[in-house]
Amino acid sequence: MNKPIVAIVGRPNVGKSTLFNALAGQMISIVKDTPGVTRDRIYADIDWLNHQFTLIDTGGIEPDSSDIILSQMREQAQIAIDTADVIIFMTDVKQGLIDADAKVADMLRRSRKPVILVVNKVDNYNKMMADVFEFYNLGIGEPIAISAAQRSGLGDMLDKVTEHFASLKLEAEDDDRPRIAIVGKPNVGKSSIINKLTGESRVIVSNIAGTTRDAIDTDVKWNGREYVFIDTAGLRRKSKVKEEIEKYSIIRTVTAVERADVVVIVIDAIEGVTEQDAKIAGIAHENGKGVIIAVNKWDAIEKNDKTVYEYSNKVRQILSFMPYAEIMFISALTGQRLYKLFDMIDFVIENHSMRVETGILNEIMAEAVAMQQPPSDKGKRLKLFYITQVAVKPPTFVIFVNDKELMHFSYTRYIENKIREAFGFKGTPLRFIIRERKEK
Structure with missing residues (x-):
């Protein structure tokens, strides 16, 4: 199953990045030794009520002059139309409805992709609703009022976004061709x-x-x-x-x-x-x-x-x-x-997609622990109780330990290297999830 892709499109300064950061929040995994990926933060994996999707911010490129703005928005909209399953079209209640919004809305409508119209910067719901309704004129459905900065209205918006996931034909499930x-x-x-x-x-x-x-x-x-x-x-x-x-x-x-x-x-x-x-x-x-x-x-x-x-x-x-x-x-x-x-x-x-039997994994782990003692801190030593493989693509392992804090990155890597020595696993990353278990 592939994750749906959701793209945010809109004029400069309507708050695309604010929304992106509000949704991605702390969920953006900064991988210490992966260069350049997360610093650009164009995309993030989002979890919302059992739905997982990839969010893309097309607004990484902001033009200076107004005549470029429309061509830029079109460019961004085209990227979104080409790559996204659902598009969030973002406008700004304070700037109101402008010509460029209408032109991009036409493009999005013709694409036949699901479009969620979002009106940002609605800090006071009661006062601004009349201004929000003006956006019905775009002809792409009901505008959803949010404030990305105050994080209000985001739940309603995400409900609307994820409603469309069910109807997506995300790659035929029975297509098992690599x-x-x-x-x-x-x-x-x-x-x-x-x-x-x-x-x-x-x-x-x-x-x-x-x-x-x-x-x-x-x-x-x-x-x-x-x-x-x-x-x-x-x-x-x-x-x-x-x-x-x-x-x-x-x-x-x-x-x-x-x-x-x-x-x-x-x-x-x-x-x-x-x-x-x-x-x-x-x-x-x-x-x-x-x-x-x-x-x-x-x-x-x-x-x-x-x-x-x-x-x-x-x-x-x-x-x-x-x-x-x-x-x-x-x-x-x-x-x-x-x-x-x-x-x-x-x-x-x-x-x-290789699976390794639990018994063999535990033998490898026991041997590794015997060869290199686990780290300790303030007199408390890390104990590794048990390891098992829980998933493939990529192979993912859970290790049960007495104290998660003691399981340093370097020791996890040491265990990984021992597993690789035994099984190769060439060409694939391995994932490790560390869980705590109280000692019996």
Whole structure:
């Protein structure tokens, strides 16, 4: 089951980011060693009354002049229409209804996507209701009055948003074909890889950064097995500003990664790993997906017998938060090692959904504890009672201990390494949940 994606669209200064932060609040996981991902905070995973969804703030890009505002809003609305399941269209009661709102409302209405009209900054419900009703004129349904800053009205809004989830056909449940997202910066050769694998030019490729038109799912058959490749689109329109291209490609990446089992991160061999690559890798890591790092354009690199080893080390250094990722060196141009990708995908999928018996896990843990004593604090020593695997995709383990505070990150990582030594789990992150249990 994929999480629905909800996007916030609206003019500058109507309070999109305030709403985003109010909803995401403390739920944004700042992963200490994942670079760049959460600092941009374009997306967050939200839980609301048993509903989970991914919230996207399209407003990371704020133009200065008014004539750009409409084109920007349209751009943001287009992104939301392309990627979101439900759209929150945000207006501001204090600025009232303006022309740009009406134009964007038309776009949203034509998209046939569910749109929730939200009127922000309603600090005094009774006094301002007449002004709120004015927004009925947009013709996209009943306006919901909120104040993001005071956090009022958010419950009603979320109820409206989640009402639409039931009718979403979120990927046929019985479709068990592996989904592979091909992600990476513009121009690293994502589309070329898919074209080569499918043997046809389905995806328009040209050499201008950010020209692939739209996210395309391509069905590929290899050795009798079917795969679905998700190509993360570039932009519909070429944007002049590098930050914009990056922001948009991050949003597209988030939506593709959400839907995938395995994420192939394509890196340009000539350029090497960049900060943007690290951000994209961070999204896959945070989402607990299987990961393959494909270094493309390998044919263009001068090599000696140490090149692969040195290059791998460099990649591992920069992407140090995902030591489990598998690295491959390929060339979409010459087809070098391209078809080995399928073997690697199968291998990672297997690890991503591997289950380990509880008995064996507890043996490994007992041995690990015997070899390296758990930490203690003020005379109290950490005790590990029991470990069991509770989920796959990614493999998730619960460890019962006497005191959660004593279970340092580093000791959890030590246990993880012992489990990996025994079972490999290559290409997949592992999750650990630490629970307290009173001693008998």
